[in-house]
Amino acid sequence: MPSLFFSSRYNDIFFSAVNPTLEKDYVFLKANQLSERLCSLKTQALTIAELGFGFGVNAALSFVAAQKVDRLSRLRYFSVDEAFPTPLEIARLSGLMRESCGMYTQLWNSIAIQREALSQNHIFSLLSKESSQLFQGDVIDFMDYLATQCINEISKVDIWYFDGFSPAKNPAMWSSTLFQSAFRLTKVGGTFSTYTAAGWVKRNLENAGFVVQKVKGFGTKRDMLVGKRPV
Numbered sequence: 001m002p003s004l005f006f007s008s009r010y011n012d013i014f015f016s017a018v019n020p021t022l023e024k025d026y027v028f029l030k031a032n033q034l035s036e037r038l039c040s041l042k043t044q045a046l047t048i049a050e051l052g053f054g055f056g057v058n059a060a061l062s063f064v065a066a067q068k069v070d071r072l073s074r075l076r077y078f079s080v081d082e083a084f085p086t087p088l089e090i091a092r093l094s095g096l097m098r099e100s101c102g103m104y105t106q107l108w109n110s111i112a113i114q115r116e117a118l119s120q121n122h123i124f125s126l127l128s129k130e131s132s133q134l135f136q137g138d139v140i141d142f143m144d145y146l147a148t149q150c151i152n153e154i155s156k157v158d159i160w161y162f163d164g165f166s167p168a169k170n171p172a173m174w175s176s177t178l179f180q181s182a183f184r185l186t187k188v189g190g191t192f193s194t195y196t197a198a199g200w201v202k203r204n205l206e207n208a209g210f211v212v213q214k215v216k217g218f219g220t221k222r223d224m225l226v227g228k229r230p231v
């Protein structure tokens, strides 16, 4: 069955059309122990950076996870995308968002209002939080912008979601230069996950300094990658 959530530009699907929330939860939230890490926060914040906002599924799930343990105000979320789905596509996905549907709708309504009011803008706040932003533009420019938001160890990234389509179809989202920038912006002990297990992506991550591990992928997928900044 062809997926409704398909990019003709990259010739790739956004996520499994059967159960996008379970897939994203497994590959990104659970793989980085998001709920446990949110629970163990004392006074500090936790920063997530995502490459590829897409439909905002990861963002909605992460905000719901933080809300559940009363840490919404402590979650900083930065993401980037060069393009947005259409209102029709956004509406189509809402039926598959299950318990995160309210958060998903709230996110997209607020982005729509900001786009209408500030047509020249390319940085949108997520959930009206100054510390959570969606950058519209290319990933390279986003990394420069992110550096201005991660100016010291405490404000660096705790968790990366690398979610930029298949590496074979979109190598620019998996380059060694990009991972070197990501590594510099990661806290010591900070982690990442991604659904891909491509050998050259693993090597680019390792060359940047991350310790990388192959683990079981979602559903029928054999492997995916997780990792950590050791020092």
Ligand SMILES: C[S@@+](CC[C@H](N)C(=O)[O-])C[C@H]1O[C@@H](n2cnc3c(N)ncnc32)[C@H](O)[C@@H]1O
Pocket (backbone or CB within 6 Å): 013, 014, 015, 024, 051, 052, 053, 054, 055, 056, 057, 058, 059, 080, 081, 082, 083, 137, 138, 139, 140, 163, 164, 165, 170, 172, 173
């Ligand atoms: C698999 S989708 C992301 C799914 C998303 N994380 C979600 O939860 O819905 C990959 C996204 O990466 C974006 N993308 C691809 N190349 C990019 C680039 N060079 N700069 C910025 N965004 C890019 C695409 O527009 C697409 O929305």
